[in-house]
Amino acid sequence: MKALRNFFEKTKPYVQKGAKYHWLHSTHDAFFTLAFVQKDTSKSGTHIHDYIDMKRTMGLVVLSVIPALLMGMYNIGYQHYGALGQLATTGFWSMFLFGLLKVLPVIIVSYVVGLSIEFIFAQFRGHEVNEGFLVTGILIPMVMPINTPLWMVGVATAFSVIFGKEIFGGTGMNIWNPALVARAFLFFAYPAEMSGDSVWISADGVQKMADGFTGATPMAEGVAGHTSINAWHAFVGLIPGSIGETSTLAILIGAAILIITGIGSWRIMLATVLGGSFMGILLNIFAVNPFMAIPFWQQLIIGGFAFGAIFMATDPVSAAQTTKGKWIYGFLIGVLAILIRVLNPAYPEGMMLAILLMNTFAPLIDHYVVQGNIKRRLKRAPQSA
Amino acid sequence: MSKHFKLKRGFNIRLKGAAEAVLEDAPAPKTVALKPTDFPGLTPKLSVKADTQIKAGEALFFDKYNPEILFTSPTSGTVSAVNRGERRKILEIVVEPDGKKEFVEFTKADPSKLSRDEIREQLLSSGLWPFIKQRPYGIIAKPNVVPKHIVISAFDSAPLAPDYEFLFSKEKSALQTGINALAKLTDGQVYVGLSPEQSSGVFASLKNIETNTFEGPHPAGNVGIQISKVCPIGKQDTIWTINPQAIIYIGRLFETGKLDLSKIIALAGSEVKAPKYYKTIHGTQLDSLLKGRTKTETHERVISGNVLTGAKVDADNYLGYFDQQITVIPEGDDYEFMGWAAPGVDKFSASKAFFAKLFPKKEYVLDANLNGGERAFVISGQYEKFLPMDVLPVYLLKAILVNNIDKMEQLGIYEVIEEDLALCEYACTSKIKVQDILREGINSMIKELG
Numbered sequence: 013m014k015a016l017r018n019f020f021e022k023t024k025p026y027v028q029k030g031a032k033y034h035w036l037h038s039t040h041d042a043f044f045t046l047a048f049v050q051k052d053t054s055k056s057g058t059h060i061h062d063y064i065d066m067k068r069t070m071g072l073v074v075l076s077v078i079p080a081l082l083m084g085m086y087n088i089g090y091q092h093y094g095a096l097g098q099l100a101t102t103g104f105w106s107m108f109l110f111g112l113l114k115v116l117p118v119i120i121v122s123y124v125v126g127l128s129i130e131f132i133f134a135q136f137r138g139h140e141v142n143e144g145f146l147v148t149g150i151l152i153p154m155v156m157p158i159n160t161p162l163w164m165v166g167v168a169t170a171f172s173v174i175f176g177k178e179i180f181g182g183t184g185m186n187i188w189n190p191a192l193v194a195r196a197f198l199f200f201a202y203p204a205e206m207s208g209d210s211v212w213i214s215a216d217g218v219q220k221m222a223d224g225f226t227g228a229t230p231m232a233e234g235v236a237g238h239t240s241i242n243a244w245h246a247f248v249g250l251i252p253g254s255i256g257e258t259s260t261l262a263i264l265i266g267a268a269i270l271i272i273t274g275i276g277s278w279r280i281m282l283a284t285v286l287g288g289s290f291m292g293i294l295l296n297i298f299a300v301n302p303f304m305a306i307p308f309w310q311q312l313i314i315g316g317f318a319f320g321a322i323f324m325a326t327d328p329v330s331a332a333q334t335t336k337g338k339w340i341y342g343f344l345i346g347v348l349a350i351l352i353r354v355l356n357p358a359y360p361e362g363m364m365l366a367i368l369l370m371n372t373f374a375p376l377i378d379h380y381v382v383q384g385n386i387k388r389r390l391k392r393a394p395q396s397a
Numbered sequence: 398m399s400k401h402f403k404l405k406r407g408f409n410i411r412l413k414g415a416a417e418a419v420l421e422d423a424p425a426p427k428t429v430a431l432k433p434t435d436f437p438g439l440t441p442k443l444s445v446k447a448d449t450q451i452k453a454g455e456a457l458f459f460d461k462y463n464p465e466i467l468f469t470s471p472t473s474g475t476v477s478a479v480n481r482g483e484r485r486k487i488l489e490i491v492v493e494p495d496g497k498k499e500f501v502e503f504t505k506a507d508p509s510k511l512s513r514d515e516i517r518e519q520l521l522s523s524g525l526w527p528f529i530k531q532r533p534y535g536i537i538a539k540p541n542v543v544p545k546h547i548v549i550s551a552f553d554s555a556p557l558a559p560d561y562e563f564l565f566s567k568e569k570s571a572l573q574t575g576i577n578a579l580a581k582l583t584d585g586q587v588y589v590g591l592s593p594e595q596s597s598g599v600f601a602s603l604k605n606i607e608t609n610t611f612e613g614p615h616p617a618g619n620v621g622i623q624i625s626k627v628c629p630i631g632k633q634d635t636i637w638t639i640n641p642q643a644i645i646y647i648g649r650l651f652e653t654g655k656l657d658l659s660k661i662i663a664l665a666g667s668e669v670k671a672p673k674y675y676k677t678i679h680g681t682q683l684d685s686l687l688k689g690r691t692k693t694e695t696h697e698r699v700i701s702g703n704v705l706t707g708a709k710v711d712a713d714n715y716l717g718y719f720d721q722q723i724t725v726i727p728e729g730d731d732y733e734f735m736g737w738a739a740p741g742v743d744k745f746s747a748s749k750a751f752f753a754k755l756f757p758k759k760e761y762v763l764d765a766n767l768n769g770g771e772r773a774f775v776i777s778g779q780y781e782k783f784l785p786m787d788v789l790p791v792y793l794l795k796a797i798l799v800n801n802i803d804k805m806e807q808l809g810i811y812e813v814i815e816e817d818l819a820l821c822e823y824a825c826t827s828k829i830k831v832q833d834i835l836r837e838g839i840n841s842m843i844k845e846l847g
Contacts, residue, residue: 013734045770051735053765057815057832058822059704060410060648063751065769067737069776069826072750140770171642184773184827274749277778333777334789373535382792386807389787393631 020044038134042141070143072275074150076266077323081154083249083259086157090250091213117253118153121162125169126152130242133178142330144183144190145173151323153193154256154365155316156198157211164202168194188371189330192364199364210254229253231353231361241306246313257319260312267322272321277325279335280342284321287346288312294356303354311350320349320363325370332374334381341377345370402626404613404785408747408820410556412704413760416663416722420562422673423662428477428568428683428715430489431457431468435708435718436527437836438536438843441468441487449476454523454656457490465540469524471658471679473499489715505654508578513543515763516578520647523656527718528643532624532636534839535814544637546585546628551600551641554590554618555703557817559721560600560664563674565641569599571648578647579639590623600641610819613785621817622651625786630811642721662716663801666700666725667762668692677716683723684713696728698765705819706832729764737769747824772827783820788812790821794831797838802845805838814839 020040027037027175038088046067054061089107093099126149127141136139152169176193177186199206212229229252230241245251249259259264270276292308299305312318325331332341345366352362359365433441440461445451451474470476474494482488503523508516514631517540520526531538538544552561580587587606595601601608609627611617615656620638630636642660649657658679665672668691675686685697691697700707701717704724708717715721733739741751745761753761780790788809796804815832822831 017616017732017734047768048732048734049768050770051730051732052767053698053730054709054767057830058819059698059700059707059709059724059765060412060763060823061765061769062748062824062826063736063741063746063766063768064748064824064826065737065828066772066775066826067769068750071738140772142772144775182773184775272749282428328777329775331777333791335781338778382789382808385787385789385792389629389807389809392787393629393634 017048020047020351035135038131038139038141042131042134043224045140056376067074069275070146071149072273073323076269076276077147077150077154077256079262079265080249080256080259080319080323081115081150082108083262084154084254084256085115087111087251087253087258088114088255089250091252094211113160115153117162118156118160118165118255119150121165122152122169123149125166126173129170129173129178133182137182139182142183144177147189148172148177148194151256152194154319154323155191155254156197157254158213160198160205164198164205168198171197184329186329188368189324189327192324192368192371195364196368212249212254229361241310241314241357243310243313246310252313254316254319257316260318263318263322270322270326277328277331277338279338280326280331281321283339283342284325284346284349285312287343287348288317288321288350289346290343291347291350295350310355315353315361316363317349320367321346324363324367330371330374332377332381334378336384337374337377337381341370341374344373399608399610400435400627401610401612402623404611404617404622404787406782407614407616408783408824409554409614410704410747410763410823411758412556412726413667413762414665414669414672414725415557415741416559416674418560418662418672421673421675423677423681424685425683426489426494426678428493428682428684429471429678429680430480430491430715431470432489432715432718433458433468433487436537438840443479443487443490445476445490447476447479450474450495450516451476451492452499452501453658454503455521456524457492459649460537463537463540463791464519466526466537467521467524468527469493469501469656471656473497500655503650503654503656506651508574508581508651511578511581513581515747516581517648517726518648520578523650525643525646525650525656528639528646530638531640532630533620533811534812535621535816536843538635538637542635544583544585544635546588547579547583547637547639548588548590548620548624548627549606549639549641549644550618550620550623551595551598552618553703553721554592554615555705556615557663557665557672557724558618558703558723559661559665559674561600561641562595562660564597564721565645568645568648569602571645571652572599572641573603573605573648575644575646575648576605578651579644583637585628588623588627590618590620590627592618593807616783616785616817616820619817621813622785625788625812631833632806632811634811640719640721660718660721663722664690664720666704668695668697668725668727679716681716682713682717683710683716686723687712687725691725696730698726698728700724704763705823706816727762727764729766731766747825748819763775768827769826769828771829774827774829776826779824779826780818780821783824784813784818786812786817790818790831793838794829794834797834797841800838800841802842805842810835810838810842 026033027040086108088111093102126145130145171192172190180186247260251388271278292311295304332338348366349362439448441458442461443458444456451470453473454469458468460466472494474492475495478491480489527537529538537591589606591606591610593612599728616622702720744751745753
């Protein structure tokens with residue numbers, strides 16, 4: 013470790029302002045701070061600072077999505093061999109390996125493209141590289157259908173980092189969840205590659221789907237009137253869908269990590285689930301078609317609902333920031349997601365749009381909560397003037 | 398009507414090295430000094446030159462914009478130096494004691510028989526006035542104002558803070574005399590905030606006051622928190638606050654007619670060999686006290702005050718004007734490989750992101766390392782957990798950053814000073830300099846509204 017530290021310390025003067033390799037400053041700084049907690053001590057204000065920092069926080073979020081990612085990899089293999097009709101003859105590891113090899117390039121593209129842009133912006137702005145993209149970079153692959161071409165992943169990542177985040181000033185200033193901006197960009201720019209029944213299953217070499225395999229997501233099936241959902245499969249994650257969104261079980265493990273460590277807002281998670289259940293029950297009561305009649309709890313385990321509620325809606329920057337605001341924000345996401353999903357056949361998955369919409373309204377919700385605080389404070393101590 | 402307030406929000410930082418309840422005499426200091434930098438916003442004007450002979454209670458300097466506010470010498474002796482910093486800013490006015498114990502004579506009288514003006518005059522001329530702080534803003538009280546109430550916190554909940562019952566248990570008469578003097582300065586009440594353990598202590602037995610009890614973690618002992626519960630500050634309200642130590646000085650002044658600034662301080666922190674209490678004097682030089690009493694195993698950081706709000710001082714510097722403790726912690730100026738990713742069994746944290754959470758009783762050695770780089774506000778809902786007031790700290794800080802006076806006022810800048818938000822700064826994931834930002838906001842409020 014000493015050698016590594018010496019290397020960083022020795023090269024530091026060469027990347028300072030005015031030195032020859034100044035253009036590598038943000039890169040040097042990013043890797044140095046990643047490898048070593050720096051020796052800087054408090055100059056003003058409190059003398060002690062908590063051990064928690066942005067790297068720890070974002071690192072824990074990445075850790076929490078890993079189960080869903082691994083499960084997603086397995087599911088890709090499962091769907092593939094399912095479509096081939098070879099489920100019975102293929103082992104667990106073959107399926108997992110198939111998925112791993114499919115997903116890894118997507119992750120690499122996302123990180124390389126996104127981090128390059130981040131480093132460049134940090135260099136120009138004279139900031140440190142923000143850790144936010146460590147999370148965004150893993151979330152982007154997880155919300156992509158497996159058949160998304162790599163160049164599209166790259167373009168979407170670039171779009172989301174530049175227009176979803178950096179033009180607002182970087183991590184902490186963005187209005188929308190950057191990972192969802194990437195997804196939405198593809199959804200509207202390349203609709204053919206982003207929806208339909210053929211994008212969800214990696215089916216290279218599959219001539220004809222085996223019996224029982226349509227490749228359609230449960231939502232697409234639902235809109236078409238086929239509502240026989242295998243709830244256990246949907247919960248464990250053996251259904252067609254985006255790479256990381258299918259396994260509710262794995263997502264719940266992630267939720268547990270986020271809640272126990274206090275990194276993710278349990279209020280938003282709970283409020284979203286409550287909102288979704290509320291809307292689901294409402295639709296059950298007034299059901300006029302088979303999709304509306306799907307038991308409300310099944311709506312929560314299919315599609316991207318769980319993934320969105322746990323990992324997307326809880327992004328602290330784009331979510332509501334006040335305690336009361338979080339309840340309202342989460343609840344409305346749940347309501348809107350199910351509403352869009354069931355009643356608007358043009359958009360078979362409502363979660364992405366619901367979260368982006370509520371991201372947009374989060375500052376408004378907060379505004380009214382803050383106004384409430386101001387009024388309450390005025391009442392308590394009259395500002396006589 | 399005594400009320401009991403149970404505060405849920407807040408946090409006790411479990412530091413190693415609390416002072417043991419043992420009192421020793423500190424070695425007599427070679428010099429003592431007053432530091433104008435202990436008063437935010439003060440412009441000092443010297444009233445003495447170097448090498449002047451002075452008595453205890455004679456003015457060393459005064460406030461340029463309120464010349465009646467004097468700062469007087471704690472001891473008789475010679476003004477040995479006026480230390481200046483950048484742009485000739487006065488840092489310290491140093492007095493070398495001559496051991497003669499000569500005092501300026503002030504009026505010796507029972508304050509309850511004196512008028513408000515007489516008491517005010519005596520406090521101003523003796524140099525005890527600067528101990529009175531006003532809210533809003535936490536600056537020296539304006540002598541021409543009559544405050545709505547005077548609020549006193551009778552306990553300090555900050556990390557490793559001294560136990561006030563231990564410090565002041567023998568000073569009951571001086572405390573009572575001081576309270577009687579202060580009570581004359583307001584038309585309202587003198588409120589004293591007690592911790593639940595103090596129900597039978599020296600403060601609970603005082604008269605001429607109204608007591609309330611505050612139960613909960615730090616910052617329950619901060620007077621700002623207590624004000625927000627007892628008598629919230631509105632626009633154009635003024636509340637005065639004063640530390641019990643200063644009340645004792647006032648009591649002694651009226652009882653003896655002399656300025657007696659001897660006090661007890663706690664020497665605490667993980668780098669102190671045997672943390673305990675020492676009897677010393679206001680503004681004492683620290684070197685003789687620290688010498689041989691710290692471990693000197695690592696780089697040390699000496700703090701006049703506590704780890705949240707104190708000032709970093711060199712070992713030959715002086716005790717701060719309001720400080721009752723010296724804290725010595727490791728500087729922590731070293732790299733740690735992948736420190737952010739470690740499981741963190743030994744990493745005490747206000748968050749739940751480290752395994753240290755599993756040991757809720759253990760005490761920890763914490764150093765002055767920043768443990769991360771400064772970022773924008775990312776995490777929400779974090780600061781609120783450490784401020785038991787109906788104030789939204791992040792929104793207030795953002796209003797300050799864009800210098801929006803109206804919003805600052807609406808969001809509660811009158812109610813908080815640095816110490817109230819210090820825990821937020823400690824716990825902040827983004828390492829934002831909360832206290833610096835808040836003082837900036839207070840300064841622009843003073844500039845805009847006077």
